[in-house]
Amino acid sequence: MTFLEKLSAAWTANQSLLCVGLDPDVSKFPEPVRQQPDAIFAFCKAIVDATADLACSFKPQIAYFAALRAEDQLEALCRYIRTTYPQIPVVLDAKRGDIGATAEQYAREAFERYGADAVTVNPYMGFDSVAPYLEWKDRGVIILCRTSNPGGSDLQFLSAGGMPVYQHVARLVAEKWNTSGQCGLVVGATFPDELAQVRGIVGDMPLLVPGIGAQGGDIQATVKAGRTASGGGMMINSSRAILYAKPEGAEDFKAAARRVALETRDAINHYR
Numbered sequence: 588m589t590f591l592e593k594l595s596a597a598w599t600a601n602q603s604l605l606c607v608g609l610d611p612d613v614s615k616f617p618e619p620v621r622q623q624p625d626a627i628f629a630f631c632k633a634i635v636d637a638t639a640d641l642a643c644s645f646k647p648q649i650a651y652f653a654a655l656r657a658e659d660q661l662e663a664l665c666r667y668i669r670t671t672y673p674q675i676p677v678v679l680d681a682k683r684g685d686i687g688a689t690a691e692q693y694a695r696e697a698f699e700r701y702g703a704d705a706v707t708v709n710p711y712m713g714f715d716s717v718a719p720y721l722e723w724k725d726r727g728v729i730i731l732c733r734t735s736n737p738g739g740s741d742l743q744f745l746s747a748g749g750m751p752v753y754q755h756v757a758r759l760v761a762e763k764w765n766t767s768g769q770c771g772l773v774v775g776a777t778f779p780d781e782l783a784q785v786r787g788i789v790g791d792m793p794l795l796v797p798g799i800g801a802q803g804g805d806i807q808a809t810v811k812a813g814r815t816a817s818g819g820g821m822m823i824n825s826s827r828a829i830l831y832a833k834p835e836g837a838e839d840f841k842a843a844a845r846r847v848a849l850e851t852r853d854a855i856n857h858y859r
């Protein structure tokens with residue numbers, strides 16, 4: 588099964604375009620979880636269990652694990668999702684980009700070591716830096732296009748030949764790089780106008796859309812700008828707003844995360 592087939596099945600099965608981002612910040616964990624030996628794994632596992640029927644994908648952010656020498660816990664987490672929820676794709680957020688020989692090793696890290704279904708990649712170094720990931724025909728390669736952060740405009744919005752750089756990326760990927768249907772693009776929810784432009788360029792290509800929740804992107808504007816003709820085609824990511832949702836009443840952190848994930852999924856569906 589290819590990444591796109593797996594993602595499409597998850598979109599349908601869970602009626603969801605919500606990607607639950609796994610950005611585990613130990614300082615924000617509830618005290619009892621923080622005390623556990625493999626606290627990062629335990630926290631993420633709890634979130635995964637609480638949201639697996641609401642998500643179309645999980646996106647672990649590698650830096651949160653690597654910074655604490657917790658790659659073994661990332662491996663365990665990816666393995667746990669693969670075995671317990673094999674229908675939900677894992678997008679490893681690593682934003683790699685390097686010369687081909689090095690990219691081959693990054694691809695092995697993402698797809699072999701972590702067993703990810705897809706990985707985020709930076710296109711700045713051009714096609715030969717992306718090609719090694721595309722050799723893994725059943726995996727997805729999600730390429731940065733129009734990122735959600737304010738500084739994304741510094742380079743991505745520069746005009747080159749009368750067209751902003753991010754539109755060149757969208758065209759390159761859609762017209763030249765995506766020969767096996769493995770590619771997706773990252774476009775921030777914080778820029779709905781650009782999201783609509785990218786959708787117009789790339790047809791039904793899947794888009795990873797971070798920026799709702801903690802970064803303040805508007806769900807209605809995001810869905811209207813980024814949906815395909817059939818009302819889908821996106822993994823709309825939210826990390827901190829779900830992971831560190833404030834418990835209400837008798838809720839624990841898992842119930843709070845589930846409530847926010849459910850509200851987010853349903854708000855997205857409302858505008859599809």
Ligand SMILES: O=C(O)c1cc(=O)[nH]c(=O)n1[C@@H]1O[C@H](COP(=O)(O)O)[C@@H](O)[C@H]1O
Nearest residue numbers: 648680707734735797800801802825826827
């Ligand atoms: O590739 C990404 O996932 C990404 C691209 C982008 O343009 N902006 C962006 O925020 N992200 C990631 O998406 C997540 C957003 O987290 P929250 O702002 O907490 O929802 C983080 O893991 C970011 O690293």
